[in-house]
Amino acid sequence: MTAARTPPRRLPGVPRAEDFRSPVHDPRVVARVGALLGGAIVVLFVTGLLSHLSQNPVPWLPFGPSPSWGYRLSQGVHVTVGFACVPLLLAKLYAAYPRLFERPALRGPLHALERGSVAVLVAATTFQIVTGVLNVFQVYPWKFSFLWVHYAAAWVVVGSVVVHVGVKLPVIVPALRSSVAELRAEESGGGPRPPSVVPPAVVPPAGVAADQGQEEDPAQAATSRRGFLAAVAVTTLGVVALTVGQTVRPLAPFAVLAPRDPRVGPQGLPVNKTARSAGVADTATDPAWRLVLTGPGGTRELSRDDLLAMDAVTAVVPIACVEGWSATATWDGVRVRDLVALVGGTADDDVQVDSLQQGGSYASSLLPGAYVAAEDTLLALRLAGEDLDLDHGYPARLVAPNRPGVLQTKWVARMTVLRPGGAA
Amino acid sequence: MSAGVRWSRRVLLVGGAALIGFGLWTAWSTVPSSQWPSALVWLAGGVVVHDAVLAPLAVAVGAWVLPRVPPVWRGPLRGGLLAAGTLGVLAIALVAGAADRRNPSVVPQDPLAAIAAAAIAVVIGAVVGAFLAGARPRGGDPDADRATSVSRARRSAGPRR
Ligand code: HEM
Numbered sequence: 120m121t122a123a124r125t126p127p128r129r130l131p132g133v134p135r136a137e138d139f140r141s142p143v144h145d146p147r148v149v150a151r152v153g154a155l156l157g158g159a160i161v162v163l164f165v166t167g168l169l170s171h172l173s174q175n176p177v178p179w180l181p182f183g184p185s186p187s188w189g190y191r192l193s194q195g196v197h198v199t200v201g202f203a204c205v206p207l208l209l210a211k212l213y214a215a216y217p218r219l220f221e222r223p224a225l226r227g228p229l230h231a232l233e234r235g236s237v238a239v240l241v242a243a244t245t246f247q248i249v250t251g252v253l254n255v256f257q258v259y260p261w262k263f264s265f266l267w268v269h270y271a272a273a274w275v276v277v278g279s280v281v282v283h284v285g286v287k288l289p290v291i292v293p294a295l296r297s298s299v300a301e302l303r304a305e306e307s308g309g310g311p312r313p314p315s316v317v318p319p320a321v322v323p324p325a326g327v328a329a330d331q332g333q334e335e336d337p338a339q340a341a342t343s344r345r346g347f348l349a350a351v352a353v354t355t356l357g358v359v360a361l362t363v364g365q366t367v368r369p370l371a372p373f374a375v376l377a378p379r380d381p382r383v384g385p386q387g388l389p390v391n392k393t394a395r396s397a398g399v400a401d402t403a404t405d406p407a408w409r410l411v412l413t414g415p416g417g418t419r420e421l422s423r424d425d426l427l428a429m430d431a432v433t434a435v436v437p438i439a440c441v442e443g444w445s446a447t448a449t450w451d452g453v454r455v456r457d458l459v460a461l462v463g464g465t466a467d468d469d470v471q472v473d474s475l476q477q478g479g480s481y482a483s484s485l486l487p488g489a490y491v492a493a494e495d496t497l498l499a500l501r502l503a504g505e506d507l508d509l510d511h512g513y514p515a516r517l518v519a520p521n522r523p524g525v526l527q528t529k530w531v532a533r534m535t536v537l538r539p540g541g542a543a
Numbered sequence: 544m545s546a547g548v549r550w551s552r553r554v555l556l557v558g559g560a561a562l563i564g565f566g567l568w569t570a571w572s573t574v575p576s577s578q579w580p581s582a583l584v585w586l587a588g589g590v591v592v593h594d595a596v597l598a599p600l601a602v603a604v605g606a607w608v609l610p611r612v613p614p615v616w617r618g619p620l621r622g623g624l625l626a627a628g629t630l631g632v633l634a635i636a637l638v639a640g641a642a643d644r645r646n647p648s649v650v651p652q653d654p655l656a657a658i659a660a661a662a663i664a665v666v667i668g669a670v671v672g673a674f675l676a677g678a679r680p681r682g683g684d685p686d687a688d689r690a691t692s693v694s695r696a697r698r699s700a701g702p703r704r
Contacts, residue, residue: 134602141605143621206629209597213625216598238590239563245589252632256640257649261585263578271570278562285555289544343618346676350622353668354629361661375657376633378640384648393646510646 139217142340143347149214150287150294152351156207157280159200160244164277166197170441171270173523176487184493187520191439194523195366198255198443202362202376204248206354212241214347233286240279247272255442256378299344365444381446385508388448391440391524394509397476399530408475408514410498414536416463423514426500429453434495440524450518452499455491455534464536466492471537472517475530484526485537490519498531597628615676623669630665634658 142148173182173190182189218237225231247269254265284291364374368381379389394400402408409420432454439445456466464470470491473483490496496519500507507513512529519527544552574582604624609617637657641650 134606139605141609202633205632206625209628209632210625212593212597213601216601219594219598241593242586242590245593246586249589249632250585252636253639256636257645258636258639258643260639262581263574263585267573268570268578268582271566271574274566274569275563276566278559278564278566281555281559281562283559285552285559288548288552288555292548339614342676346618346672347621350618350625350672353672354622354626357626357664357668358629358633361664375652375660376630376637378636378650379648380651383651389648390646396645 134217134220136217136221138220142343144214144217145299145340145344146290146294147297147299148344148347149211150291151299151348152207152211152214153291154295155351155355156204156211157284159204159207160276160280162200163197163204164273166193166200167270167273169193170197170523174441174526181487181489182521183487183489184496184520187436187495189521190523191366191437191445191521194439194441194443195363195445198251199359199363199366201248201251201255201443202358203355205252206351206358208244208248210347210351210354236279236282236286239275240283243272243275243279247276257442299348300341368446377444378442379440379444381444385510386448386503386505388438388446388502388511389440389444390510391442392481392529394513394530397474397479397530399475400509402475403509403513403530408532410458410515410531411533412458412462412535413533414459414462414464414468415538416461419462423500426453426498426515430457431500432494432497434497434499434518434520436495436497436518436520438518438524438527439522445524449503450497450499451501451504452497452515452518454494455486455496455498455517455519456493458498458534459491459536462536464491469537471533471535472528472531473533473535474528475532481525481528484517484528486517486519486526490522493520495520498534616673618676619669619672622672623665626665626668627662630658630661633661 170190170193172180176182225234250261250265251269253260254269259265358376360370360373361376362374363377364370364372365377365379365381371380371382374380381389384390394403409422410426412419412421430453431451433449433451435447435449437445437447455470459466459468459470467488468491469488470486471483472486474481476482486496497517498515499512499518500515502508502511507516512531515531516529517527517531570582604621609620612620634654637650637654641654644650
């Protein structure tokens with residue numbers, strides 16, 4: 120303790136990599152935190168691509184109505200793992216940051232390239248996580264389209280992680296092979312000894328030491344490494360515990376840090392876009408509203424009463440928002456395939472669904488035939504046993520299993536049967 | 544470096560560069576150029592905040608704070624600061640989201656109460672961590688074997704307290 124209280128002899132100006140002697144900066148710790156963050160990023164990339172492909176379909180990966188919880192699960196995982204990345208990123212930056220103070224700063228062109236790749240990695244990953252978190256809280260303090268930039272940045276993030284693993288492979292392999300409990304990395308791994316594992320004797324004991332006076336004895340060092348990894352794990356699980364309730368209803372009471380509560384909203388269901396912000400508050404409540412159905416057999420107009428008089432079906436289908444929250448709800452309405460049949464369509468046809476909303480990315484959606492055929496794909500008129508709330512899409516909205524919420528078009532005005540070849 | 548590592552490295556470097564290239568091409572072809580300045584500011588902002596705020600803070604904590612606390616408290620304090628930093632990021636999002644709610648179902652909870660509850664969880668976590676750390680072999684004990692058996696006894700006694 121007395122040594123720790125001795126004032127540093129050298130003034131702590133800009134420290135050097137060797138000054139960081141805390142065992143937390145040991146490559147075995149950095150590599151393990153990196154493996155966790157890297158694993159999380161792979162999960163984010165895969166679930167993100169699923170979200171992208173379900174909104175921008177490709178022929179080789181057609182999405183269908185089952186499993187009904189598919190998108191709910193994948194996007195719920197995306198956003199939950201996204202939250203979990205906050206502590207993982209902070210821990211990774213903290214564990215690795217002594218490398219920032221490396222001297223000489225540049226040892227040649229290859230080293231410059233290596234450091235440049237780390238700069239891209241840190242910039243892109245931090246960007247993706249920070250803007251992702253703000254976005255799900257509906258905070259947009261920037262002037263770009265989140266969706267496009269997030270999609271492009273996703274490839275840069277994953278690519279820079281892959282490059283980084285390639286660059287560091289000779290350090291990573293021995294670091295992950297040797298146990299954190301072993302006393303010295305260089306005794307077990309056989310790899311090159313990274314600069315942050317400087318044996319205490321080499322560093323002048325009363326030098327600056329960016330984290331000085333700590334854990335100089337090996338047993339204590341092993342405890343510190345394990346303790347840090349445990350703290351990372353506990354914090355990460357803690358973030359998950361306090362947010363995942365926006366998707367997993369039984370955990371909703373614990374979701375204090377989540378942007379949504381799946382139980383809160385009109386009719387017990389959260390809302391993303393309100394009728395007012397979509398500019399449909401008047402048109403949607405106009406008694407003259409008619410659903411315009413168009414198909415190979417002609418056009419029909421149906422009032423809400425006409426629709427209510429048709430065969431009513433009840434379906435339990437989740438709303439799964441692209442922002443990660445989701446909630447199961449009970450809908451009553453008319454099967455889309457029954458509506459399509461009224462105008463000469465079949466359950467194999469694709470259907471274009473247009474909202475009263477004018478403009479905006481989600482004013483219309485394409486419902487592929489596989490969904491049209493499904494029993495649970497409804498033009499919903501009622502929610503939880505009551506007429507749809509205006510903000511949930513009154514007078515009628517689309518509800519289909521396994522679709523992102525943004526494609527569950529609200530305030531439906533028109534449904535058009537599309538035949539292969541483009542003819543309506 | 545073994546041949547396996549050498550080859551994996553090449554594959555990773557080339558593959559990673561290709562992925563980055565695809566991302567840049569995607570950005571180039573889909574993001575309108577009027578949006579680039581804002582996106583670039585946010586990209587650079589993360590690095591600047593890290594290098595100008597987070598790293599110096601971490602250096603300061605390591606140089607001045609950690610050496611002044613008893614050894615059993617250093618780990619829990621470091622872990623607690625990690626959790627506090629995480630909470631800080633989420634707290635900014637919560638408060639900003641609640642301040643500019645687009646509708647009442649966005650951030651329906653009281654953000655300050657939510658942050659306070661999470662902060663209490665962080666403090667409890669750090670205290671529990673210190674308790675667990677105290678039950679481990681201490682550094683500097685001349686008789687390591689004895690320390691281990693004592694701490695084992697202490698650890699097994701722990702949960703009953
Ligand atoms: C760090 C690595 C991440 C990667 C590689 C990643 C990747 C992706 C990809 C590829 C998409 C699909 C975009 C599209 O549909 O075109 C996506 C969507 C999304 N991501 Fe991420 N993401 C990451 C982090 C995060 C984080 C931290 C959050 C928030 C906590 C987040 C929230 C979202 C949201 C809300 C969407 C849906 C956007 C929309 O459809 O409007 N992401 N992500």
